Amino acid sequence: GAGVSQSPSNKVTEKGKDVELRCDPISGHTALYWYRQSLGQGLEFLIYFQGNSAPDKSGLPSDRFSAERTGGSVSTLTIQRTQQEDSAVYLCASSFPDKEETQYFGPGTRLLVL
Amino acid sequence: DAKTTQPNSMESNEEEPVHLPCNHSTISGTDYIHWYRQLPSQGPEYVIHGLTSNVNNRMASLAIAEDRKSSTLILHRATLRDAAVYYCILRDQAAGNKLTFGGGTRVLVKP
Numbered sequence: 001g002a003g004v005s006q007s008p009s010n011k012v013t014e015k016g017k018d019v020e021l022r023c024d025p026i027s028g029h030t031a032l033y034w035y036r037q038s039l040g041q042g043l044e045f046l047i048y049f050q051g052n053s054a055p056d057k058s059g060l061p062s063d064r065f066s067a068e069r070t071g072g073s074v075s076t077l078t079i080q081r082t083q084q085e086d087s088a089v090y091l092c093a094s095s096f097p098d099k100e101e102t103q104y105f106g107p108g109t110r111l112l113v114l
Numbered sequence: 115d116a117k118t119t120q121p122n123s124m125e126s127n128e129e130e131p132v133h134l135p136c137n138h139s140t141i142s143g144t145d146y147i148h149w150y151r152q153l154p155s156q157g158p159e160y161v162i163h164g165l166t167s168n169v170n171n172r173m174a175s176l177a178i179a180e181d182r183k184s185s186t187l188i189l190h191r192a193t194l195r196d197a198a199v200y201y202c203i204l205r206d207q208a209a210g211n212k213l214t215f216g217g218g219t220r221v222l223v224k225p
Contacts (some may be wrong), residue, residue, distance in 0.1 A: 004157075031211060043158065043215040056212060091157050093213075101211060102148075105157030 002026065004106035006092050012112045013082055021077045021109045025094030032075050033095075033103060034067060035059075038088040046090075049075060050097070082113045118202045123220040126192045134187040134219050136202030141182050146205045148213070149176065149187050151198040158201065158215075161187065189221075197223045 005024045013019050025032050034046040045059040049069045060066070064082075069075040079086055089110050093103040119137040126132040138147070149161040162169055162176045164185070169176040175188040189196055201218040205211075 033212060035213075035215075042217055043213075045212040045214065048212055050211075059212070093157070095211075097211070101205075102160045102163070103158075103213060105159065108157050 004092055004094050004104055006090075006106040006109050008109060009107065010110045010112075012114065014114055015084060016081055018078065018080045019082055019111065021079075021090050021111070023075045023077070023092030023094075023106060025073060025075070025092070026104055027073075029094035029096050029104070030072060031095045031097045031101065031103075032069060033093040034075070034077050035091045035093065036088045037091060037108075043091065046077070079111075082111075084113050087111055087113045118204060118216050120200075120202055120216065120219045122217065123222065125222045125224060126189075128194060128223055128225050129191050132189040132192045132196070132221060132223075134189075134200050134202075134221070135184065136186070137184045138202070138204055139183045141204055142206060144206050147176065147178060147182075147185050148203045148205055149174070150201045150203065150213070150215075152201070152218070153195075153198045161200070163205075192221075192223045194223050194225060197221055 007022045032049040035043045037043045047067050048056040051072045052069050064080045067077045089108040091108045093105045095101045095103045148163040150158040151161050152158045162174050164176045177186045199218040199220050201215050203213050
């Protein structure tokens, strides 16, 4: 079956512009996660959705970052007024919540802020 | 999530076994031990997980110490495709569902 898909695969933007990153989870997966991986650094958690609600937003680095999920499926991560330090690979994962939840990751969106 | 400690890198020859250690001395009774790997330019991929007993699947085996303070991921016959960063992660369902990634172990496979 289809895995997690993300779009665009690459995005180049100018400092100060807004960007939207999209994630299509695996069908039926109610949990959705956003992570980011900066160059030379590990993966860091950003936000977790269960259905359309976000019980854990603790990883969002600033109020320029927001995310929403509609219909319990597609999610959009929005970064406003992008800064150069926002350059990273943004990864989305989804899972069906059982007690030993396995997360399935998409290929990521590589964001470069000039 | 509790902290894990892994070596920065390991090398292996193709078709030989690879043993990747992970120390987690502060593990709690409800923490599951998960392993993910990340191939170059890809998102992480689930490998295996366990709680107390050793586990086997088509990708690898997970050996868990009796006191659960350490575990070892075993790749039985390394291939060039197994070259990746391997992450050992502890997950407590009660503490939330996010994965907390450490530095992982970069595995190099020599032909």
